[in-house]
Amino acid sequence: MAWLAWPLPAGPCNRALETNTSRKKDLIRSEFLEIKALIEEKENQTIKLITDEEKRVCNKFDYIYGILRSKKKEIQSLRDQIEMALTESDDILFLKRAAALQQTSTKDAFVPVIEMDQNLIHSTYQSAINLKDAVKLSVTSCREKKAEEEKKKPVKVAPTTGTVTAAAAVSSKELIDSFLKKSREELLQYAANITLDYNTAHNKVMLSERYTRMSVSDVPLNYNYHPQRFTDCFQVLGFQCFKRGIHYWEVEMQQNNFCGIGICYGSMERQGPESRLGRNSSSWCIEWFNSKISSWHNDVEKCLPNVKATKIGVLLHCEGGFVIFMAVGEKHNLIYKFKAQFAEALYPAFWLFSSGTVLSLCQVKQ
Template sequence: MASLTPAGSEPSLEDELTCSICLCLFSSPVTVPCGHNFCGSCLELTWAGAERDLSCPQCRTTFATRPQLRKNTVLCRVVQELQGGLAKAEDAAKTEACEAATTVPCDSCLQALAAKTCLTCMASFCLEHLRPHHESPAFRDHQLCPPLPDLQQRKCASHNKLMELFCREHAACICSTCILSHRLCHTSPLQQAKEEAELALKKRLMQIYNQSGRAAQALGLVKANQSKITETASRKRDLITTEFSEIKALIGEEENRLLKIIGDEEIRVCNKFDYILGVLRSKNNEIQSIRDQIETALTERDDILFLKRAAALQQVTTKDVFTPTIEMDQNILHSAYQSAINIKETVKLLVTQSKEKSAEGTLTSGCRVQPVCFHDSAKCAVSSQIAKLSLLSSIDTAQKPGAPNAASAAAAATKQLIDSFLKKPREELLQYADNITLDYNTAHKQVILSEKYTKISVSEIPLNYSEHPQRFTYCSQVLGFQCFKRGIHYWEVDLQQNNFCGIGICYGSMERQGPESRLGRNGSSWCIEWFNNKISAWHDDVEKCLPNTKATRIGVLLHCDQGFVIFLAVGEKHNLIYKYKAQFTEALYPAFWVFSSGTVLSLCQLKP
């Protein structure tokens, strides 16, 4: 094997003629297109089993197809000449070694130099003491060899005999006596074991070279992928930042518009106040002037002048100050505030949907869920109110004679489906029945839940309920524990005692605090409300008065897929109280509102 060249020194001829795969002098060298040379057998073994994307083991140049290799005859002659010189040098080295070996002392006299070493006696002898081995027949079978300086290291520590064999299973050199304890092992002479070990190490070295090449390729691929991922993430971050900047700009523009509406209304009302203030100041000055004239007349001592002034002042009339009622247009204020609420609800809905989609994508195994593109939808948040009005307009026009056939057919089918449910007897509706229970975590602190969370009443004092983000804090409301996303569902509620209550449905994202958390006063809830003898339908803070219906039990039929909810007066024959048609975008919860201390609602358990 070629020796390594010291760092900083010029490579020798032997180094230049060494194969970089097996680290030996070239054997039948071949040249690859990149100019590097290798042993023909080493290169064939390295490229074994591959036909495309082959690489040079030294410079890693890649070849699309297997190159045609030809023997380098010039390099062969140079290697042969070098091998001849190396053989001579090796013989000289052996001679020197033999000469150096003669410096081994004789084990008998310890004075003369040993001429031979007896592997049977395990000792070295000079010519004088070696004579018995040549002359006596008793020593005729003893094995003699050139003097060995390390004779003790070649002895078996257990039997003090020369180690002549190698045990492959125990990877140890053994003597002829040790073979008894290794009779089940595979043993071979030392020279043969050495040759086999050299061959195995050469093969192992070629495998390491191949693994090193593959590891280098894998390292480069991983670094390239990492760089690509970093670049992609950076580009996506920039895009998302740009999109959210546009969203903020749209929301900021809408905020400025709504604030300008409020500001213009304030200026209009303040201008009226300024005008009235001017009139009041003029009136005040007039009254002050008349008062001064009267006081001056009262100080007049001349009777004639006094009577003249008194007669003139008595003819002057003054009217009481009138202050007109001036108020801001509440419709304008409410419309602007409701627009802001609608934008907030739209953005909140989009964020919630995005989080839900992400959670579903994480939990779903074996498939990839496309994430919600939040920024594209959020750009429409500013115009959500217009979109809502457009949607309502399209539903209305779908029922008119001039509307497109598809929309008219869909509206007619929905109306027919609702009519079919209204004609069903109660026994058929009960097949869709659900036993509703109340969610303790949503109950207002003045709502009393009893009879296994199926009865609702109102407490005069707040109850000691624990804090919870889903709990109503503004009015005495509570939601059902069940939520519905698909299918048809039916439940019934008994009205007991005073009718100061509301029954409806709502999204789980409905506000829990503030006036917007009242049932029917937002776009996230639909309800029927009883205020003594007055019945109203409420949605999106719009009230519609309904005919008075005397009913003690109310049925609620919810069709999530077709998007409608029907409120019925349960009796021998169902009477329709009101129906809502909507496109439900979230899971729906039963909702209840009791706003009088004498009101009691009971949820009917319709299933055994």
């Protein structure tokens, strides 16, 4: 009965299915090719902006180099005339040449400040991050939607639900405790070198040292308008944001302790009383007000024991849902820890009270 092993001929239904599926695959490939082309075009435009800025700065350097070279020739010529006058044996001719040289005027060469437009660099980089986040959101939305639908399906509740919840709480506590026991060297494997976002800085928050140092200016700094800029509180956010993973950074306090260090969602208000760090549900912080230390979240203050520290370590565990603030020293001392289910990407955030308050971001090495 060998004929039973022969493959059956493709019927009309199978052929129609294959044709339809093949057409759909071609359409999908075409759509993805267009998506890739759009992303590549955006990449080329972004790289061109940076390249053009680099070219502008290089051209400026070339121009200044030409001016300085011309000035060098002028000074060399004047030097030659002076040396020639000094070799003159005739006193009358010497005096004539000296008088002529005294009338020769030389002006200092004007050398303007040459630097790349940091606002352009930051905004260009931010646009790439925004595009990446939008793509990630689109790619993962279907998966998350499916997960939500699975959650909505009726399930039988096991009688051990309370036990599971308790076990999860114990597991979370053990995770936090494990990080509290780590040395600074161990924490540095999660080091994130933070810089400050110029577009969020209040008009009197002065940024320096390549956007790693912040202080309060006595006069407004006339920053350009930006929708992300704080208008009421002397605050600024970090340029980097974190949605996943474990991240650690250190902040050094200088001169006085009227300041706040924390994290917040990018959606936190930028004006009004709710824009103050810790005074809303979108931010968590530790605040130093003279000798008083407090934790703040959702406008709820908790007074903390006084810990003398000039350097603060911040450990953020996105999946674990907690952020730890600790005093950096030979032995890390816990200042406070927040436990929360973070719903958005988180930014390092800083509040300064008045002039004299200075915070610096430590560029730590892994």
